[in-house]
Amino acid sequence: MSMNSVGRPTAPNSDAGTGAFASLTGGRGLLQDEALIFERDGWFKTGVDLPEPDLPADDLGDLVRQEAIGLPGLSEPEAMRHYVRLSQKNHAIDLALYPLGSCTMKHNPRLNEKLARLPGFADIHPLQPQSTVPGALELMDRLAHWLKTLTGMPAVALTPKAGAHGELCGILAIRAAHEARGDAARKVVLVPTSAHGTNPATAAFVGYTVREIAQTSDGRVDLADLEARLGPDVAAIMVTNPNTCGLFERDIVEIARLTHAAGAFFYCDGANFNAIVGRVRPGDLGVDAMHINLHKTFSTPHGGGGPGAGPVVLSEALAPFAPAPWLVHGPDGLALTEHETAEAGRAFGRMSAFHGQMGMFVRAYAYMRSHGADGLRQVAEDAVLNANYLKARLSDVMSPAFPDGPCMHEALFDDSWLEGTGVTTLDFAKAMIDEGFHPMTMYFPLVVHGAMLIEPTETESRQELDRFVEALRALAGAVRAGDVERFRGAPHLAPLRRLDETLAARKPRLRWRPEAVQTLAAE
């Protein structure tokens, strides 16, 4: 054994065991077990030093809360450790490729974080006088200009707070447009079977009946079926393009023409705009409304589930119905019109209390401005190139759902290659965790059996793509070699093993309660 000058060994013990190892107290090296904040002794602690109030609140009488609230506190060092320890149990785009199809998990530039925190953006109130926030209005206007130019659409409603909220905004505008022309008989929204769940949920939420459009064997909208379903009862179609199979709808222009000929509007789900940004303008395809997930295409961080932002671009026909507030160029410069008035137009209402996700607008605008028109075009090209590269390098070991022709920004595989192996899509995905990658989107779209939808995005280097390919190829090899336990038991190396979701739903425990800790595992 080699030693250093003080006799300290510098190489591992050659006789060290290689089997499963358990620490004495459950520790796992850098990975710390971390109790809930409610399980520490923090009921009387605080990590914030505030001055002592010198006035009583006796003017409030019996409105004052008397009993304990039940909130523990942490000193600052304890808080830092708590959250840093927890953070280390998360996968993140900053750690490795995050190939969740339809989610566009791309690099989040930190310049955008810095700019969003400038006091002139972060520390301004939505209702302070407009005369004191001209720079904020100007930023919103510049963002709007970029979004309109990139989509080839004449108007944009900035206020929706996420993609699904944008869908709601678009469908409400469509509904208002039908109402305005006295066409109240339209009660149906057509949605392809491959659509995101938010599409039918949105249409149903505002009272429409949802009917599905069939799909062709090559993964696109079945034109004949669409034509048969279009009629005087149809208010809109909601089509994602590129669609959730990762394919461009070749007949998109004809889809729009048929829809308009039937008196309906074309809502496009813009979740997959990353594939075509800078190369194709949805306005040129006949789209009437499309939301843009700023947290996908324009890289605002997804933050473990939001906040998002879902501005909606609108056609001339729908623009008058956009919700309040909106920007106007007046004689004194930019102003926000905050109310629906007779002279203001025929706005369908209001989506939320204020003007939209300003913090996300700053980030998205900084992202667009950094790329420029040429860089954004390159974004789409590299996103599509990366997905096709993955598809090409995995097609001989996995089964692409649509092997013929190129895909767009995501590559879709089915589970036919797993048939008879004893390994399911879920098992395979969980085994990817052991190899250091986040699984792809699974079992979606619903039209493909055991779907695996892989979206690498443009911010992956070829090296990282190759690393990912090697991992998946190795796993595919293990499947073929019959190493089923590797998959069924996966993940083996994550902070936790596979979690019992059935138990969670059957006996919902949605909050900490003092007695809950010991009993659940025993049940």
Place this chain on the structure above:
Amino acid sequence: MRYLPLTADDRHQMLAVIGAESIDALFVDVPASAVLPGPVDLPRVAGEIEVERELSALAARNRAAGSGPFFCGAGAYRHHVPATVDHIIQRSEFLTSYTPYQPEIAQGTLQVLFEFQTQVAALTGMEVANASLYDGSTAAAEAVMMASRVTRRGHAILSGGVHPHYVRTIETLAHVAGVTTERLAPAVDAEDAVIARITPQTACVVVQTPNIFGTATDVSKIAQAAHAAGALLIVVTTEAVSYGLLKSPGDMGADIAVAEGQSIGNALNFGGPYVGLFACREKLVRQAPGRLCGETVDADGRRGFVLTLSTREQHIRRDKATSNICTNSGLCALAFSIHMSLLGEQGLRRLALLNHQQALRTRDALASVPGVEILTRRFFNEFAVRLPVPAAEAVEALARRGVLAGVPYSRLAPEAGLEDVLLVCATETVTDDDINAFRLALTEVLS
């Protein structure tokens, strides 16, 4: 371009692997008529220096709240947020992760959500809370939809104290969902007026405390009246710090409590992103909107957390879902939860008292200004005053004197005929000097 790792050589070799002649060959399915020949008419790639210069110049044209005396509230509140909060939410593992669909590698986010749900339930005095919605106003609209599902009734009554923008948000959604609404006339202190409007068709009554005029109300009687008629009580709160001082909605009999959570952990951000708090009675939870995080165990029997009861949600139930919501406000909920953990019960109670104290001082200072009438009797940290001039004009004049003096009610509801009403808010960030500056400037403007 600094965010794009592929080199020209990579692209060339990758195309060869794919077997495509050029990048255009990958876009072959796009109709020729829709292919843009080159970049659109927008500026080209820009370095960090250039982008930072442009955005900094825009930011510099806005008057930051912290640059002088500041008294705006009405649904968005300026509080001090500990530096630790912003540091932690910028950690890669929180900032750059997705919705926790793979719980084995998302326990960080999931445990935070579980803690968040517990904190929100405790604050609101409710049994359960969800993992957040977009903001307070959309949470209120979702609550009305939920009440309609639970009661199978289609009528909602909104008090005259509910934030007018919340009212419009609720009405917009209710209108298309076939739920009728009745909004009572704006009133400084009359949440109880909803009681007389309750009928056997009422799905829910929506009241706000503290309300838009600042009035804090014990809504217990409203709860009793609603329940007696088989209706639900929805209590809206726009200032979450008030939970530290006032009786909780749950204590007063609310069935659903919704709130804007911005004021804990989150900046003003000109209106967003914020975080909607949503809490309800446990028996109603299967009709609740949004994500829910629940406790379970892993294959080795260790405790862990997952998103649960997802059969309510759009990705499973599609057109039968309770809501269309997908992405919510995860990172803002994290900021809320960290700030709340730092405060703890002791800190929150003290913070709330400080807010109340500064508001009382502000009220007393303004009451001494000739022509000013204080309208709100019992409030937390904001109150309404009547001015002898239109409030919007006074606010502009005060802004020219360096004081951001509050929100004219007419800014929220121009049709209400309350042009002379100003909504004033004071948080712990307001100093005694700020209050004095406000008093002097207002005296000057009104004289």
